[in-house]
Amino acid sequence: MFVVARAPLHAPKQENALLAHAVNLLVPMSTDDGEFHGPSIGEFFPGPLLFEDTPFEINRIMLVRFVAVAALLLLFWLGTRRMRVVPGRFQSLVEMGLDVVRVNIAEDLLGKKDGKRFLPILTTMFFMVLFMNLTGVIPFLNIAGTSVIGVPLVLAIVSYITFIYAGVRKSPKNFFKNALFPSGVPWPVYIIVTPIEFISTFIIRPVTLTLRLMMNMIVGHLLLVLFFAATQFFFFTAPGLFKLMGVGSLAFGLAFTLFEILVAVLQAYVFALLTAVYIQLAVAEEH
């Protein structure tokens, strides 16, 4: 069971097969009337609630995103409504959060001047991803707003446009030369290197940004559902001593809830950091 549970972390794309496998393992244990509801990919496509079949359809996950945005706006509005030179407790906390992006990401990688230029984008990315990730472990929301491709894709496109804009604005010649024709390579090698660099810079980067975030959140959600559904099944359906296994699955569920909080923060940090790195590489004079 644990092997099954851990496998999706390493190979998220094979999740369907693995989930089917997990169901296979569990089904023999269920009694005739006991139904075990394993997690499925359908959970990321809940039924529409409003504006069905229009480009403005709203389903449960969209609502979860709105809740996250509302919480974010409220928190930062309260935290920066009355800024004091000598901060109170709450303002210190909000400042600490903003400083993670301002100091540790923007200024460290881009320097004071460029850091300030791209700070709004980086701050938005970090906190949008963070808040929408955290909805995955908040009771009653229970799904990450970033676990559907929209948010990761939009943010990856923003990141893509931003770093290309930064590079072209600085010096189009340098930007494309650094990106496609790395220095210190004899010219025939460019025949191989340039396509690779092109793919890695202009195609792989946004794709990995999108998939890394989305798959982390999907897998995290599936893991939690798996553990808690198993707990439910063991406690209320499984016969006799199998009920004891529910204790173990519950403990793992709680442990992975904590782990998901870590992943939420980490993915937000990674997303903003990678965007900053791409901008830095784009505005660099020479690699």
Added chain:
Amino acid sequence: MLHAVLKAATEESTQNPVIPEWYDIIWSSVCFVIILVFFWKYVLPRVQKMLDERGEAIEGNIAKADEAQRKAEAALEEYTAQLADARAEAGRIRETAREDGKQIVAEAKDTAVAEAARVTASAQAQIEAERQSALVSLRSEVGTIAIDLASGVVGETLSDDAKAKAVVDRFLADLEADTATAGGKN
């Protein structure tokens, strides 16, 4: 049962999570734009303003502290100077006092010596006077006694004063001569 579960799983998984829906993209963009505008136009300018103010406040405080330090140093310098002045003044006063004291002692000594000399002199003068008067009175007394005695012895009154005086004087001169010879022998 198993088939039912698997069938349900495969049916549900026909939706590919990597293919975005339009509504997904649209609402994500709306969320992004809202948050971006919020941070860009509201949060970050306020934070920047506060950070600037904080920087200024810190710089102001440092300037103030410098000022205070400078003042304290000036005060200390002044105080030290005053202290040195006071020390010199005290030394001078002490020196003067010592000089004055010495002078007073010397004066007192002189006065005392003079006084002592005066007292001694006056005492000696008095003693001399006493002696002279004693000598004079003794001389007349001795003369009278001697004459009385001699009168008695001679049976004759030496009524003539001039004669008597001559006799007494001779006698006394002899006496003194005797005394002198006796003193000289001694």
